[in-house]
Amino acid sequence: MSDKLLEVTNLVKTFEVRRANGIRVERASVQAVAGVSFDAEEGQTVGLVGESGSGKTTVGRCLLRLLEPTSGSVVYKGQELVGMHRNELRDLRKEIQIVFQDPYASLDPKRTVGDAIAEPFEIQKVKGDHKKMVGDLLELVGLAPDHAQRFPHEFSGGQRQRIGIARALALRPSLIVLDEPVSALDVSIQAGVVNLLEDLQEELGVAYIFIAHDLSVVRHISDVVAVMYLGKLVEVAPAEEIYERPSHPYTQALLSAVPEPDPALERQRQRVMLEGEVPSPINPPSGCRFRTRCPKAQDICAAEEPLLIERGQGHPVACHFADDTPVVVGDVSFERPVL
Amino acid sequence: MNDTVLSLRDFRVSFPTVNGPVQAVRGVDLDVSQGEMVGVVGESGSGKSVTFLGLMGLLPRTTIIEGSATVHGKELVGQNSKQLRSVRGKKIAMIFQDPLSALNPVHKIGRQIVEMIQAHENITKKAAHVKAVELLDIVGIPQPDQRAHQYPHEFSGGMRQRVMIAMAIANEPEVLIADEPTTALDVTVQAQILDVMQRIQHELRTAIVLITHDLGVVARVVDRVQVMYAGRAVERGTVDDLFVRASHPYTRGLLDSLPALGRERLVPIQGSPPNMLQPPPGCAFAPRCRHAQPECVLELPELRPFGAGETACIRAEEIAVEVAGV
Numbered sequence: 001m002s003d004k005l006l007e008v009t010n011l012v013k014t015f016e017v018r019r020a021n022g023i024r025v026e027r028a029s030v031q032a033v034a035g036v037s038f039d040a041e042e043g044q045t046v047g048l049v050g051e052s053g054s055g056k057t058t059v060g061r062c063l064l065r066l067l068e069p070t071s072g073s074v075v076y077k078g079q080e081l082v083g084m085h086r087n088e089l090r091d092l093r094k095e096i097q098i099v100f101q102d103p104y105a106s107l108d109p110k111r112t113v114g115d116a117i118a119e120p121f122e123i124q125k126v127k128g129d130h131k132k133m134v135g136d137l138l139e140l141v142g143l144a145p146d147h148a149q150r151f152p153h154e155f156s157g158g159q160r161q162r163i164g165i166a167r168a169l170a171l172r173p174s175l176i177v178l179d180e181p182v183s184a185l186d187v188s189i190q191a192g193v194v195n196l197l198e199d200l201q202e203e204l205g206v207a208y209i210f211i212a213h214d215l216s217v218v219r220h221i222s223d224v225v226a227v228m229y230l231g232k233l234v235e236v237a238p239a240e241e242i243y244e245r246p247s248h249p250y251t252q253a254l255l256s257a258v259p260e261p262d263p264a265l266e267r268q269r270q271r272v273m274l275e276g277e278v279p280s281p282i283n284p285p286s287g288c289r290f291r292t293r294c295p296k297a298q299d300i301c302a303a304e305e306p307l308l309i310e311r312g313q314g315h316p317v318a319c320h321f322a323d324d325t326p327v328v329v330g331d332v333s334f335e336r337p338v339l
Numbered sequence: 340m341n342d343t344v345l346s347l348r349d350f351r352v353s354f355p356t357v358n359g360p361v362q363a364v365r366g367v368d369l370d371v372s373q374g375e376m377v378g379v380v381g382e383s384g385s386g387k388s389v390t391f392l393g394l395m396g397l398l399p400r401t402t403i404i405e406g407s408a409t410v411h412g413k414e415l416v417g418q419n420s421k422q423l424r425s426v427r428g429k430k431i432a433m434i435f436q437d438p439l440s441a442l443n444p445v446h447k448i449g450r451q452i453v454e455m456i457q458a459h460e461n462i463t464k465k466a467a468h469v470k471a472v473e474l475l476d477i478v479g480i481p482q483p484d485q486r487a488h489q490y491p492h493e494f495s496g497g498m499r500q501r502v503m504i505a506m507a508i509a510n511e512p513e514v515l516i517a518d519e520p521t522t523a524l525d526v527t528v529q530a531q532i533l534d535v536m537q538r539i540q541h542e543l544r545t546a547i548v549l550i551t552h553d554l555g556v557v558a559r560v561v562d563r564v565q566v567m568y569a570g571r572a573v574e575r576g577t578v579d580d581l582f583v584r585a586s587h588p589y590t591r592g593l594l595d596s597l598p599a600l601g602r603e604r605l606v607p608i609q610g611s612p613p614n615m616l617q618p619p620p621g622c623a624f625a626p627r628c629r630h631a632q633p634e635c636v637l638e639l640p641e642l643r644p645f646g647a648g649e650t651a652c653i654r655a656e657e658i659a660v661e662v663a664g665v
Binding site: 192217 | 497605
């Protein structure tokens, strides 16, 4: 099956902010998501990666309309979600769920875990033996049915994340948005949750939008990876392809910045070191948003925004100079004069 | 390389609670030499941060600290706060995960560094300011003379961490303790900060202790590694040795749980760490260990030489054979 489950087209989310300019307060707008398009197929995992401020979380929330998109379209199984009436949307929420990063903040400390997991059944007026269904869900995520009577504080971080996943699965969704689901967990615990997500996908055929900044976990779990920078997608490709032949200079820099747990490899690795930090989204650079930090930038990059299209790399890349041979700038050795 | 500047011996930290003391650190040894970067690795609750907060005297007054921690032969354990103040910042400095809460929001960056310099050195404000600007330049802050006149909120996360490093090295300490310095930063910025730390290590010959949970960061920058679990060191060795021939099942478990190329399935460590109110009498990892035998839980295992490094696993030899045989 490779039906389009989700089609996102030109999604834009703008936030109004106030900022101080001297003693005056002026209004400004931040385009957190500035025209993002991608698809997800049934049973597939799309990894959405990017650094803080890239807009990846905002995209995730717009998909469920937890945030109202400013413009663009989100089509789920042929139905347009943007502009849909609340009542209709409520029915569709059965099928699209979300798991948040912080398993401490996303569970009500005063309610038992069983109540938390059964809440979707009550809201959606699902018939049946809720207690039994909660028990089954807890077993599905590797906990015991009698854990339903306990409170969130009795569980560790990894267990709480499993509870969050059980709650998201309660209504048998076809799509789950996972917003940094493992980044608050220790690696030994993280591995168990990643395995669980993989097993559940195999068993239930659920599709994931996996939002994360940890590129090695994304590579492990994703079929397709979409890289975001300052509200835009810069490159979208099958997971192995993007890691083996990244073509956008930002993707190359991002991948080369991730330290690998292999000291011998680390020493001989060549890096694309980026200068500076992500510019403010209130006033993004003209043309290509990455050009201010890009080692390849030319005049055309400021004048003309590169579209996310196929440029002979086998997958779409938003760069005028897309090329799978990385530009290695400098070296991490200690050559700058000091003292 | 036998120029030891920081030395811990049987270092212990416990926190009194109504249910009895929580034994967060239970006898840790560590030596760090000049110009060396040592990684201290472990998961939440392993005692990695508490060890160093304890020796810096940065834990609550009620904390019980025992054993010995010396910087260039000078004992830190049992010193009063005045004595500690003369050492902190001068001989040993520390940077943290969250640089914003470590900076005073209402003072300019330059002034905060000047304060740090003047705390330990008899120097005019003007000369200290010149030095502060130099320090900002060393840590790679562009236009340092203008940036010195700005407030912390005008700096990005990466730039604030650079400011923290500048403050930490202001008095040329012998030892710099970096507690998860890049955990809150994006990877591209993390790479820049690690670069700055390596330059300080090599050019100023500062001994650096890097506390982290990120094994990738460890592989990139440190020379030696000490792995901690439940308040004890379980393994110690050079970075190459540890990643290739991890001898302790906990270290191996950590490495196996990382996503790696060609690894179809991750291998988590089952169970969870012990309750530090009543730590087990034997190996604390035994209840979660695939290789555990009845003898593992009898006695607290000490670090002992094994291969090129040191391990606290009493069955390291047998496990090496078992693993090779699979």
